[in-house]
Amino acid sequence: MKFASTDRYIATEELTMAVNAAVTLERPLLVKGEPGTGKTELARQVAASLGLPLIEWHVKSTTRAQQGLYEYDAVSRLRDSQLGEERVHEVRNYIRKGKLWQAFDAPGKVVLLIDEVDKADIEFPNDLLQELDRMEFHVYETGETVRARHRPVVIITSNNEKDLPDAFLRRCFFHFIRFPDPETLQAIVRVHFPAIKDELLAAALTQFFEIREVPGLKKKPSTSEVLDWLKLLLAEDLTPEDLRRDAKSILPRLHGALLKTEQDIHLFERLAFAARR
Template identity: 55%
Template sequence: MRDIPPMSTFNKFFGTEKYIASESLRNAVNVAIALGRPLLVKGEPGTGKTLLAHSIAKALGKRLIVWNIKSTTKAKDGLYVYDTVQRLNDSRFGDRDISDIKQYIRLGKLGEAFVSDEQVVLLIDEIDKADLEFPNDLLNELDEMSFYIHETGETIKAKHRPIVIITSNSEKELPDAFLRRCIFHYIEFPDREMMEEIVRVHFPGIEENLLKEALKKFYRLRKIESLKKKPSTSELLDWIQVLLASGVSHHRLKSELVFPGVLLKNEADLAQLRGSEVL
């Protein structure tokens, strides 16, 4: 069995001034750090999945490495890339010694995290965008914290186990073998009380009545089941910023949903609001 140090020996995550984390989310982060396992975070868009890694890095004073996953991303891309094109060009046009293959090896984001002299936070963002084999192809590397470079015969081992945060928008189901190796947390959409706290962090001088009316309109919108895309936290913050910059009063907001295009990003959703009681 692995020896697991008590959690009291770790720097604990409590959130930051700009990132309000629930107790359950804080606990999930700290458990993942203590166990040295990746934290898989799900939740609807706008709940702060990606920002969580930024917040952890800031709170713990660690460097953040971001690996943005695309539909074409392969697991090996995060380990290393052998630049055969550059080597070919050097052999044809350059005067460099091309026998040393190491100079043509470029470490990927995971490789960069492994060779760091200090522990880093590694964000693997939107893992479900890649193909189904992508998570399985990372199992060994995330378990053993090492990988082998075939071209040079070198094994890269992590100097310090990175704090790995993985986000998913549930576009694809992730393999069971991968899930077993992760700590999982679903970020629930903030309730009104927590959302009020989030808004006050970003806009500490906001007038009480304007905040109450803005939240009232916002949560009314989110209750409309037929909306294709419900407004998220980030859209609420953008909307409130526009309200403040435009000098909109809470009286006007009470009778009119101003600047709806900041909250809703779909033509059908905007059309549906015309004549709605939310307005």
């Protein structure tokens, strides 16, 4: 199995090598990068490229590692016992399989996405060490051990909001998705908007990279945001001339697609005020 760019996803040579190395080593691929650089979409495209089903586990601040294995619904069992339900005698009726169990129990190889692992508590990655390493876990309520029938391709994403434990990092193949250079970003745009005119694309990307380089910007616009911006430019049928800025209108057209904090908008307004002076 070899991953390569798809007709909907442009992967750099470095990223392609990282995915294939992780598959060969049978280790989780830990992908970091700015929000909006396509980390989550990578897992979907890897699944599509390899022809494998995808199981997605989206981590939240309240997510516990145990939920990825299974959850025992003791409350429902107690209620059923009070109602005299026959199913109460079988504990398996009250165990809900988590995403890892689903991946381990799949009839064939799957891609397992553990998305935004750094959102959870710092102990979350440590609590998954053995399960991801040995590809098995114990179900205490039934006494059984669940082992992976086929080792899944595991892709773990992180927005770099917090440091991950060293023991966890040792078990992963790591790749940092750098922000695309102009040529790569142009190719990405062409995938989504094949009919966009060269002049408009050149003017828009020049302005986009200028915005990203403004000193003091709190949140730099990402790949997903430039795609949203271009979609709006095309919907409004704007021309390269419409994108031109001067001291009075230093904010880009439809800037709400690119600038997502009031601090950044105020920054451009201050720059405009300084330019007028």
